[in-house]
Amino acid sequence: MSSRTWKRPPLIKDTTWRYGLLALMALYFVAAFFSYDVNWSRVYEGLDRGWTFIKSFTNPDFTTRWTDISEGIWESIIITVTSTVVGIILAIPLALGAASNLAPKPIYYLARGFIAVARALHEIIVAILMVAIFGFGPLAGFITLTFSTIGFIAKLLAEDIENISKPQAEAVKSTGSGWWQWINYAVQPQVMPRLIGLSIYRIDINFRSSSILGLVGAGGVGATLNTAFDRYEFDTAAAIIIIIIAIVMVLEYLSGFIRARVQ
Amino acid sequence: MPVTTKGELKVWQRRDRAKQFKIWFGWFIGVAIFMFCWKIISDATTWFFVYDAPRIAVDIGGRAWPPRWSYLSELWKPMWDTINIATLGTLLAIIMGVPVAFLAATNTTPSKRFLRPLALLIIVSTRSINSLVWALLLVSIIGPGIFAGTLAIAIRSIGFVAKLLYEAIEEIDVNQVEAIQATGASKLQVIAYGIVPQIMPAFAGLSVFRWDINIRESTILGLVGAGGIGLYLQSSLNILAWPQVTVILIMILIAVVISEWVSSKVRLAII
Amino acid sequence: MLELKNLGKRYKTGDDALKGVNLTIPNGQVIGLIGPSGAGKSTLIRCVNRLVEPTTGTVILNGTDITKLSSSGLRKARREMGMIFQEYALVDRLTIMENVMSGRLGYMGFWKSFFRKYPQSDIDEAFRLLERVGLDHMVDKRADELSGGQKQRVGIARALIQQPKVILIDEPTASLDPKTSRQIMRLISELCKERQLSAIVNIHDVALAQMFVERIVGLQDGELVFDGAPDELTPEALTKIYGEEDWEATIDDVDEGEENVGDQNT
Numbered sequence: 001m002s003s004r005t006w007k008r009p010p011l012i013k014d015t016t017w018r019y020g021l022l023a024l025m026a027l028y029f030v031a032a033f034f035s036y037d038v039n040w041s042r043v044y045e046g047l048d049r050g051w052t053f054i055k056s057f058t059n060p061d062f063t064t065r066w067t068d069i070s071e072g073i074w075e076s077i078i079i080t081v082t083s084t085v086v087g088i089i090l091a092i093p094l095a096l097g098a099a100s101n102l103a104p105k106p107i108y109y110l111a112r113g114f115i116a117v118a119r120a121l122h123e124i125i126v127a128i129l130m131v132a133i134f135g136f137g138p139l140a141g142f143i144t145l146t147f148s149t150i151g152f153i154a155k156l157l158a159e160d161i162e163n164i165s166k167p168q169a170e171a172v173k174s175t176g177s178g179w180w181q182w183i184n185y186a187v188q189p190q191v192m193p194r195l196i197g198l199s200i201y202r203i204d205i206n207f208r209s210s211s212i213l214g215l216v217g218a219g220g221v222g223a224t225l226n227t228a229f230d231r232y233e234f235d236t237a238a239a240i241i242i243i244i245i246a247i248v249m250v251l252e253y254l255s256g257f258i259r260a261r262v263q
Numbered sequence: 264m265p266v267t268t269k270g271e272l273k274v275w276q277r278r279d280r281a282k283q284f285k286i287w288f289g290w291f292i293g294v295a296i297f298m299f300c301w302k303i304i305s306d307a308t309t310w311f312f313v314y315d316a317p318r319i320a321v322d323i324g325g326r327a328w329p330p331r332w333s334y335l336s337e338l339w340k341p342m343w344d345t346i347n348i349a350t351l352g353t354l355l356a357i358i359m360g361v362p363v364a365f366l367a368a369t370n371t372t373p374s375k376r377f378l379r380p381l382a383l384l385i386i387v388s389t390r391s392i393n394s395l396v397w398a399l400l401l402v403s404i405i406g407p408g409i410f411a412g413t414l415a416i417a418i419r420s421i422g423f424v425a426k427l428l429y430e431a432i433e434e435i436d437v438n439q440v441e442a443i444q445a446t447g448a449s450k451l452q453v454i455a456y457g458i459v460p461q462i463m464p465a466f467a468g469l470s471v472f473r474w475d476i477n478i479r480e481s482t483i484l485g486l487v488g489a490g491g492i493g494l495y496l497q498s499s500l501n502i503l504a505w506p507q508v509t510v511i512l513i514m515i516l517i518a519v520v521i522s523e524w525v526s527s528k529v530r531l532a533i534i
Numbered sequence: 535m536l537e538l539k540n541l542g543k544r545y546k547t548g549d550d551a552l553k554g555v556n557l558t559i560p561n562g563q564v565i566g567l568i569g570p571s572g573a574g575k576s577t578l579i580r581c582v583n584r585l586v587e588p589t590t591g592t593v594i595l596n597g598t599d600i601t602k603l604s605s606s607g608l609r610k611a612r613r614e615m616g617m618i619f620q621e622y623a624l625v626d627r628l629t630i631m632e633n634v635m636s637g638r639l640g641y642m643g644f645w646k647s648f649f650r651k652y653p654q655s656d657i658d659e660a661f662r663l664l665e666r667v668g669l670d671h672m673v674d675k676r677a678d679e680l681s682g683g684q685k686q687r688v689g690i691a692r693a694l695i696q697q698p699k700v701i702l703i704d705e706p707t708a709s710l711d712p713k714t715s716r717q718i719m720r721l722i723s724e725l726c727k728e729r730q731l732s733a734i735v736n737i738h739d740v741a742l743a744q745m746f747v748e749r750i751v752g753l754q755d756g757e758l759v760f761d762g763a764p765d766e767l768t769p770e771a772l773t774k775i776y777g778e779e780d781w782e783a784t785i786d787d788v789d790e791g792e793e794n795v796g797d798q799n800t
Contacts, residue, residue, distance in 0.1 A: 006631055006657045008650045009674045032347040038410045046405035053404065075307075078300040085297050120519040124395065124483045125512065128500065133320045135312035138304045212395045215486065219307070225396060226487075229403045237400070241392060248391040441585055442623035442689075446696055447612035447640025448647075455648050456636050460627040 053234040060242055061235035065224060069240055072221030073247075076210040079141045079219055083210075084203050086142075087149025092195075094150060095157035096183070102161065111154070118151025123209045127218040138219030145206050145213075152205070153198055160194045161187060193262050200255040207251060211244050323505060330513065331506035338495060338514055344409050345491035345518070348484065349477035352416025357470055359417065360424030367425060368432035370440075371454065382425070390422030394480045398489035409490030416477050416484070423473055431465035432458065468530045475526035482515045535560055536582070536700050536732055541591035543577050551577040553756040554591065561699070562730045564723060566743035566764075569753035570776050575736040578753065579702040582734070583615045584608055596699060613640035616693030618722070620705035622685040624677040624692075631673040633688050634660045637695040656695070663691040667721065683714035687721070694725060701726070703735040707742065715739070719746045740772065 012018040062069065097103045097111035123144055130140035164187060172186035214222025221240055228237040267274050278286070312319075365371045367382035398415035405411055435458060443457035485493025492511060499507040536559045543552040551574040559565055567575050580586035582593050584600065593600040600611050616637070624633045638656050639647055646652070652660075664670040667687040677685060686706060693701050706722065707715035719735075723746045726733050737743045743750055744764040752760030752775035759774050760767070769781035 004657070004661050005654070006652070006660075006673065008632070009629060032351060035343065035347060036410060036413075038408070039406060042406040043410070050404045053400065075303075078303050081300045082297065082304060116520070117516075120479070120516050120523075121512070122479050122483045122515075124486060125496070125515070128496075129323075132323060133316050135309055137307050137309070139308040139313065142304055208391065208393055212393045215395065215399075222396075226399065229399045232403065241396070245388055245391045249387060252387075436623075436626075438619060438621055438623040439625045442617065442619055442692075443625070443636055443639065445583055445585060445612060445615070445617040445702075446637050446692070447609040448636070449609060449639075449644060451644045452639045452642075452647055455644070456625060456628070456632075456639060460625050463627060 049232070049234075053238070056234040056238040057242070059235060060239035061233070062239045065228070065233075065236050068224040068227075069221065069236070069243070072214065072224045072240075073243055075138050075141075076207065076220035076222075077247075079138050079145060079210045079213070080203060080207045083142050083145035083149055084199065084206050087146045087202070087206075088153055088195075088199050090146070091150045091153035091157065094154040095161060098154055098158035099161035101164075102183075102187075111158075115151050115155045115158075118147055119155060121148075123148050124212065124216060127213050127216050131217045136217040136219075141210060141213040141218035141220055144218055145209060148209070149202055149206060152202060153195075156198050157191060157195055160191045164190045196262050197259050200258055204248065204251045204255060207247060208244075327505035327509045329506065330509040331504075332510065334507045334510045335514070338492065338511065341485070341490075341492040341495050342514060342518065345481045345493075346478065348409055348412045348416055348481040348489075348491050349474060349522075352413045352481070353420060353470065353474045353477050355413065355417035356420030356424050356473065360421045361428065361466075363421060363425040364428035364432060365454070367429040370435075370437075371432055371458065382429075386422040386425050386429075388422070389418050389420075390426060392419065394419035394477075395483065395487060398484045399487045402488045407488035407490070412481060412484040412489030412491055415489055416481055419480070420473050420477060423476075424469060427469045428462065428466060431462045431469075435461040464533050467533045471526045471529045475522045478522040479519050482518070535594075535596060536734075537592075537594040538578075538582070539592045539594065541578070541581055541593065542589050543574070543581055543586060544589045550756055552581065552588070555753075555756070555758055557751065557758065557761075559700075559732045559734065561732055562726075563749060564726050564731075564733045564735065564747045565749045565751055566747035567734055567736045567751050567753060568738065568740055568743055568775060571738070573753045574756040575753055576704055579617075579704055579734050579736055582700075582702055583612050583617060609640055613696055614699045616696045616698035616701040618686070618689050618693050618701060618703040618706050620708045622682070622689045622709070624680075624685050624688055626678040627676060629674050629676055630664070630669060630680075630688050631657075631660060633677050634664065634691045634695055637692040640696070659695055660691070663694055664688075666725070667691050682710050683718060686710065686714075686718050690718075690721060690725065694729070698731065701731055701733045703733055705736050705738065707737070707739065715742060716745070723747070740767070 010018060012021065094111050094114065097107045098115055100108055103111065126147055127140060127144040130143050134140045134143065168190065169182075169186045172182055177185060210220045210222075211225070212220075212222045214220040214224065215226050217223070221244070225237060225240050228234070228240065267276070276283075363382050363385055366373070366378045367386060369375065369379070372379045372382070394415050397418050398412055401411040401415050401418075405414075439461060440453060440457040443453050448456065481491050481493075483493045483496075485491045485495065486497050488494070492515065496508065496511050499505075499511060538555055538557040541552055541555045541557075542550070544550050555574075555578060567578065569575050577586055581588040582600070584593075588601060591601070595611065595614060598611060600608070603611055625636065628636070632650065635647075635650075635652050635656065638652065641656075642652070661670055661673075664673060667690055669684060669687055669691070672680075677688065680688065689706075701722075703722065707718055710718060719742055722733070722735070725731070735743070735747060744767060747764065750760065750762060750764050750767055751758060752771065754775050760771050762771075772781045773779070
């Protein structure tokens, strides 16, 4: 028998496609690379400051601006709590409307449209608009995060509702239950663990976001952080970052704990 | 017991009294905390502005419409920059995040005592800090521009990529790995033949997913001077050029919708 | 020759999976290892190539003490020992050729294997083996597209391309239907004969074991309780291995099975 050779089959079979795609990617990277205009001497000068910043983590300054920091963190926490609660409450009816197996078509499209807009705009952009409309302060932050919480929870919850077990849903419907009874007995028990999981995850996200809203005047610790960087007070910035990381870690630990109990 | 007997009757309750009381108490505490938080927000709010809000919103809306379409021609370059920040930032994050993931996964880490905690620390700290904060920091260190923005996106994404990837590595089928070990393969060969093929779908999926998120994130980095379309948003806002803001927002919306569509298509193709 | 001397394994949980097993397998002999679940069959064969580290005792393959080897020495020794798994343990997302070639990893440098630059002699051997197991027409299919029987054939080819002296076979038929099980067992026993390989086959199907192996070893709670020819496996012996049960039916099965062997050879 003459020897048969073997080559690994390529990912894309068609050679024109394969090389075309490769060429396009190469072209893109070259073009992207040349649109970067890096001022290397400025970067080099910055290395010093970068090192100062890293060193400041060994010696963070909690005291000098403690009143600003503590008020900011406190405000962030409060924005997180309120926006998560209100967001979830408002997201539930929206999710029912955005589930294709529950809602009539016009409501479905309306709900999906609202979700798409709520998810597409970054929190900061929404916050800018809210500050313009409602004035500076935590209320703008609260409204911003409520808005994006609604989009987030409603989308994922609607997907979960669409994936519920059909036999269970049919079994409850066949007992002659009304629509609300059907939601309460067939849908709610199936999606509850997911809703709880999502809510806890959203607390985590909202806290992280609330720490930047201050940059545009929507309340929270972001304003203090911004000033600290502006004045090159890296030790204060380090202190704030350490507090944020610590709170996120506590939240993550708690969410792991609660999720394990729910399942 | 939820079932009690009252003479001849068996009375069924969903929960017994103590448990029911606990649940009510939990709700009571929850509502109290919420009311307390709400009071603080309310105190910090100038309600006069809020009552005025509908009028202001209408006013802004009126000024923002019609969009100033001629401004579009100035936006192509910053949009291109925004896409580059997201794409190259994601790429850098993948390059840095993959080794971190292998160090963090219990079944591939070379040292559980030293390297694994270090990897987990990198994951937690990069993930907890918003990319806007990273941008703030990098702009103050290396100066404004898209380079700082790209690095900010990259650093924020390291933790994301590494976390999801190391969870995928820990969930692989050990039998396939054992089979490769049994052939006398070296450690690197075991990774290349036993582990990498198994995590490939998860890896590709999370990379595209993160790219999609990063498109959205990179639209705002300009607010702190880290390049992209956010810079134009910032300057339009500063001069209260609302018709330009509308054009920018529409452009961002289109970019985000397209990237989400691409990402979901690619993810479907992988599975 | 493969010798196990006083082989013992205690898991971290404190369970003694193996309690001083002594076993000698001459070159070219295929033995069937039977016993109830949890008797330590799987642990025993994994101690041979140290996928599980034995706590006491030694494993000697043709004069080399495997338990004393350094990690690079162990890798060399593993090349001499092919292994076939219960759930096939093919790498699902690699092609059949890549799966078979993973049997040559121990003989190859990392970059060669990473870029799939296999020596032509290995590829020739892979095609020969795939032809022998009847799969040479589908080398570029991915492993997860195959049926159970086909996967196990690839598993066999992967073990044999190592040019092993011994093969360790862990419940090769546990996930297969009865007919495919026999075909796979027949293939294994034929290949062992052709290549003068010794083999340890873990198997829970007593009838199947009696049909295809020349020597049966019974393991019960980590200890050897039976060692003899298949026809010495009386109801008393089975009771010793598995505990009290009506064994006549099992043995009847065997007779029927042996009558059928001829029909299935086609």
